[in-house]
């Protein structure tokens with residue numbers, strides 16, 4: 001019953017018990033059932049409680065998105081699943097480290113543009129920069145696009161992290 | 171005073187006893203020797219030694235499905251664990267609660283490609299409900315108790331506990347099950363009352379209703395079957411069930427339409443197709459049942475009750491989805507139904523029944539009788555007539571014989587029918603029958619088999635002999651992988667590529683080689699006496715029932731077709747499979 005035209009992009013937060021293999025379970029669920037992962041981030045968020053938070057960005061029809069959430073929720077070590085795209089207005093951020101090498105005009109132009117994007121220079125040599133840039137994923141896409149003709153050599157992105165606006169916990 | 175410390179192996183045994191386990195199915199090896207040693211030194215748990223680890227898992231499934239208790243398996247690392255994988259997948263697909271203990275190499279050797287090491291938790295992650303690698307004896311008690319909790323609560327399923335050998339020797343404190351609370355897993359059993367009320371209101375408007383029930387009723391327990399009977403009586407509606415739900419509602423009842431789906435009855439499938447309100451309780455819209463999705467009950471509103479939220483809206487959109495245990499929800503539904511004093515549209519219902527009776531008159535399970543050769547359907551009919559008044563449990567292998575058993579053996583009670591539905595595992599029936607027999611020593615346990623399937627776990631006859639489990643293996647011997655041949659006939663121009671059962675053993679002599687009794691029937695005239703002889707034989711029997719080689723299983727909805735596009739046995743020419751249908755299994 002999938003209708004190719006109504007594909008949606010959702011950011012889902014999953015609070016899990018930080019036990020061995022929990023990430024493999026989540027990833028295995030996506031690969032085993034043929035769901036998409038656009039990005040996935042994970043880190044422990046509460047040491048005392050042993051909980052980690054996984055943020056996964058996925059695409060699918062509304063029916064598939066509902067399935068993904070239900071499938072995540074039935075994994076035994078999962079505490080909670082929240083669809084940040086539907087349930088709340090959320091803020092999303094991603095960080096990227098971007099290496100640009102070159103000299104002369106291109107080097108100057110890269111530096112000028114990085115300023116417009118509020119990227120920070122965190123490493124410099126005579127013929128390279130490493131920029132740190134933070135923002136919504138499309139801002140990072142845009143920055144990378146601009147750096148490409150200016151000597152882009154390496155990109156490392158964290159993937160999206162997201163959190164709901166307002167005072168409540170997830 | 172410090173609590174007494176036990177070795178990991180002793181903790182395993184004590185936890186099993188505290189969980190009420192009386193029987194385990196297993197096979198020893200280096201990585202589980204300490205547990206086997208602990209087993210040797212106690213007498214509360216009976217160990218049934220199988221002949222292949224796949225057999226251990228299916229036997230545990232048989233034990234579980236026939237008792238409602240979890241089945242327990244014990245196997246060694248490496249090949250022991252990998253041999254268990256088919257059984258675990260089978261149990262996952264059919265929602266059977268199992269706890270499977272696997273040995274593992276010592277923790278300091280993990281990752282070194284040690285002797286008989288394999289990544290058991292990695293291999294079994296997608297084929298279990300959950301699994302654990304236990305890194306120290308300190309964690310062992312908690313994991314043991316959690317494993318039983320997870321396997322049996324919510325949607326049941328198999329779990330694996332992988333226990334390294336050094337952990338089995340290591341000492342730690344034991345804690346009882348009452349002191350272990352799972353941190354995260356809290357399945358919902360009570361359905362949302364507002365949704366149940368809405369469901370009752372929708373049911374009340376129905377003119378062409380149908381109950382479509384499944385394995386979830388069996389999973390919920392005998393009480394759910396009882397409530398189902400009560401509710402179906404209250405409404406007067408027709409009821410059909412999946413392969414996995416047979417027995418939840420008595421087949422002798424007037425409201426029973428027989429099984430639905432690919433090999434279901436004409437009346438059940440047509441009623442599904444034409445219904446206006448469908449009440450699905452504990453069934454998962456499997457593709458054997460729905461046929462073509464976009465033509466599935468096109469004019470109906472659907473209520474779906476399931477304990478697993480992911481079953482709802484997975485395949486078919488539910489107008490009202492209720493997450494909860496079938497028994498709990500039925501209880502609420504009956505209460506609300508009574509308190510609302512619902513008045514159904516009696517005259518519409520009478521018309522609906524008239525239509526259904528019309529479909530019934532098509533007599534879709536009929537077949538051409540013969541005086542010379544045994545028709546497979548006839549063999550099942552006779553088996554049914556001669557065993558129905560006993561405490562009988564039926565298991566099956568996979569193929570045509572399985573479908574004929576579902577069609578022609580009729581069940582009055584839940585937990586009496588055990589078959590591999592979701593995975594369709596040839597080799598399931600014999601070990602499952604042994605598991606049933608171990609749990610019900612005085613019952614008559616029959617594996618309805620095919621000559622091809624039975625060879626997949628035939629070694630378990632030896633287990634049946636050793637443990638005096640007098641199972642009866644009733645082989646419908648058509649000398650073909652009949653189900654495969656039927657599909658080749660339908661889809662591949664009758665080119666029977668490798669589906670002839672070549673070089674078959676002499677099943678009578680084979681039985682004798684194991685020390686069992688072999689019986690062969692070749693004509694309809696001798697069938698009854700031979701079946702009686704089988705029943706009266708005190709030990710295991712292999713019954714070689716030589717049947718018509720070319721009989722096909724009808725009715726049938728070909729892949730990719732709708733419920734009202736069935737092929738009937740007396741009109742097989744009508745078989746039409748679309749190109750898209752050929753792509754489906």
Ligand SMILES: Cc1cc2nc3c(=O)[nH]c(=O)nc-3n(C[C@H](O)[C@H](O)[C@H](O)COP(=O)(O)OP(=O)(O)OC[C@H]3O[C@@H](n4cnc5c(N)ncnc54)[C@H](O)[C@@H]3O)c2cc1C
Pocket residue numbers: 263264265324325326383384385386387389390391411412413414415429430431432433434451452453454455456458459475476477478481494495496497568569572573590591592593594595653
């Ligand atoms: C050769 C072959 C042919 C087949 N042909 C047919 C056929 O013609 N017709 C047919 O029906 N099947 C057929 N099958 C079986 C089919 O493949 C499926 O296994 C079967 O249809 C699934 O049954 P079910 O929907 O009852 O689900 P099950 O697999 O029994 O699943 C049970 C459902 O109930 C839910 N549940 C579990 N516990 C509870 C509870 N306590 N309360 C509420 N819900 C609960 C589960 O979450 C799940 O959704 C065939 C199989 C084979 C091998």
Ligand SMILES: Cc1ncc(C[n+]2csc(CCOP(=O)(O)OP(=O)(O)O)c2C)c(N)n1
Pocket residue numbers: 567568569570571572594595596597619620621622623624646648650651652653654
């Ligand atoms: C382990 C396994 N391998 C292959 C299949 C595919 N398969 C389904 S039915 C069947 C033939 C079964 O033949 P038999 O046991 O003789 O039963 P019949 O259909 O003749 O009654 C096969 C090969 C399967 N279901 N399971």
Ligand SMILES: [Mg+2]
Pocket residue numbers: 569620621622646647648649650651652
């Ligand atoms: Mg056969």
